[in-house]
Amino acid sequence: MIELINIHKSFGALDVLKGVSFWSEEFGVTTVLGPNGSGKTTLIKILLGMVIPDDGEVRFNESTINGKWHYRNQLDYLPQIAKFPDNLKVSELIKMIKKFRDKTTREQELIEMFDLKPHLEKKLGTLSGGTRQKVNIILAFMFDSPVIILDEPTSGLDPVSMVRLKELIRGEKKKGKLILITTHILSFVEEMSDQIVFLLEGNIYFKGSIEDLKISTKQENLELSIASILEEQDA
Amino acid sequence: MLKILQYIVFDLTRSRWSYFYFFFYLLLGFGLLFLNTDLSKAVITLMNIIIVLTPLIGTIFGVMYFYNSKEFVELLLAQPIKRSSIFLGQYLGVAISLSASLVLGIGIPFLLYGIFLSQDIFNFLFLLLDGMLLTFIFVGISFYISLCNNDKIKGFGYSIALWLFFAVIYDGLFLVSLIMFEDYPLDKFSLIATILNPIDLSRILVLLKLDISALLGYTGALFQKFFGTNLGLVISLTMLFTWVLGPLYFFIRHSKKKDF
Known part of the structure; x- marks a missing residue:
């Protein structure tokens, strides 16, 4: 579905x-x-066409995305830092983003799931970090697209919302969607992922299942496996 | 693109700055007519104000809006919209809103004073067109500068410096060079120097239209002598449109390569 071929970016x-x-x-x-600054977000933004690679090709459903934009109809994206125009209300923002795609949306269901109803008529500039992240989640999931990209989806969420988010992701996975996540929370990784990609110093160091990683590093759990990779790198 | 344009115009109609400019122009229009009941004289005074102020307002507002809408742009970039549509929509939204403030703000007082019944109506409309062109030019330039500079202070500084250069410094340098090289034939040099400054160009455009040779100044007189009134009008208008499209072209081109 998504293919990156020899991507360079500086x-x-x-x-x-x-x-x-x-x-x-x-x-x-x-x-x-991957550690901070290993290029996770850059990689995702290249996929979205927000960052233009110096070299290499990105293919989505077997056609190149270079300069194209229609493919983003099948892509949902949750940015790492939720940046919104401050003077808009939450409901206005949702309405505006909906206009850009001719699709049925399911924001009502999500608004209830994350208890956002009391915040709908507030200006985005006045929301707390966690609430902004919930708005972010709603914008990312409301289109029901086949590919979902989540950049640090858990940041700022309270435990209840975290549980709901995991439920949501599991549900999407069952529908047969492709979900790409970056995160630093390893329990989240262990719980959710089928496959991990480890980025290190601008290259993919490891790609495979968690089990494979544990075996290849001869460690018992994910945390130790990753620590051993990083230590090896420093040595 | 239309959706984005629509949204930005809607956003700007809620912004107090649009109203601020509208009321400013309104006050200016009424003030001028109050002090100067002769419509054709008021048009000339208005010209002197418009050719300096519309570039300044276009520059300041352009830079402010561009940096303030950064979040909005980043949000849109992840949506299925063409990149150039986002930026073109933004540019047109700001330039059209500012032009509307200008046309309505200046238009209403002159309309009430009976500009439609006077002979100056075409000169007046020409002046408004001139102000709109300058607005488009300087919004384009300031957008391009802002896109190239992630630092807001730098973007603001460069844009204001460029306005100052075109509005004030350029004429000074031009005059000094005319005096220093007075022994040489300077016709071609002066013509080119005028064409390279949109503010000078728009001043000559209006003066040619108003047909007031006393106010044309050295470059204007040269322009008239060289091209004649009609060809001069066509050439200066064409050059002004080139000035609109040039910065816009660089802005859109750079926007396609930029990382967000």
Whole structure:
């Protein structure tokens, strides 16, 4: 479904991605792991066409995305930092984003799920971090697209919302969607993902299931496996 | 793109800045007519104000809006919309709203004073067209500068500096160079120098239309001598449209390559 071929990207003198190649499964949850600054968000933004790679090709459903935009109809994205125009109300924002796609949406169901009803008529600038993240989640999930990309979806969420988010993701997975997640919360990774991709120093260091990672690093759990990779790198 | 344009115009109708400019122009129009009941003289005074102020307002508002709508743009980039539609929609939204403030703000007082019954109606409409062109030009330039600079202060600084350059410094440099090189034939140099400054160009455009040779100044007189009134009008108008499209072209081109 998603294919990255030899992607290079540098910001000034900083080489963030040095020839990343990756092809996704047709469905299931893939988590992208890696230390801070390893290029997770850059990779996702390249997929969305927000960052233009210096070299390499991105293919979506077997056609290149370079300069195209129609493919984003099948893509839902939750950005890492929820940036919204401050002077809009939550309900106005949802209405506005809905206008850009001719699709039936399911925001009512999501608004109830995350208890956002009391906040609908508030201005986005006045919302707390966690509430903004909930708005972010609603915007990302309301279109019911076949591919969902979540960049740090858990940031700022309270435990109740976290449980609901996990339920939501599980439900989407059952529908046969492809879900790409970046996160630093390893319990979340262990619970949710079918496959992990480990980014290190601008390359994919490991791709496979959690079991494979544990076996290849000879560690008992995910946390230790990742720690051992990073230590090895430093040594 | 129409959806984005629609949204931005809607957003701007709620912004107090649009009303601020509208009332400012309104006050200016009434003030001018109150002090100067002769319509054709009022048109000339208005011209002097418009050719300096519309670029300044276009610049300030352009930069402010561009940086304030950064979040909005990032939100839209992840939606199935063409990149150039987002930026073109934004540009047109701001330029059209500002032009509307100008046309309505200046238009209403002159309308009440009976501009439609006077002979100056075409000169007046020409002046409004001139102000609109300058608005489009300077919104385009300030958008381009803002897109190139992630730092708001820098973007603001460069944009204001450029306005100052075109509105004030350019003429000074031009005059100095005319005096320094007075022994040489400077016709072509002056013509080119005028064409390269949209503010000078729009001043000449209106003066040619008003047909007041006393106010044309050196470059204007040269323009008239060189091209004649009609060809001069066509050429200056064409150059002004080029000035609209040039910065817009660079803005859209850069927007396609930029990382967000």
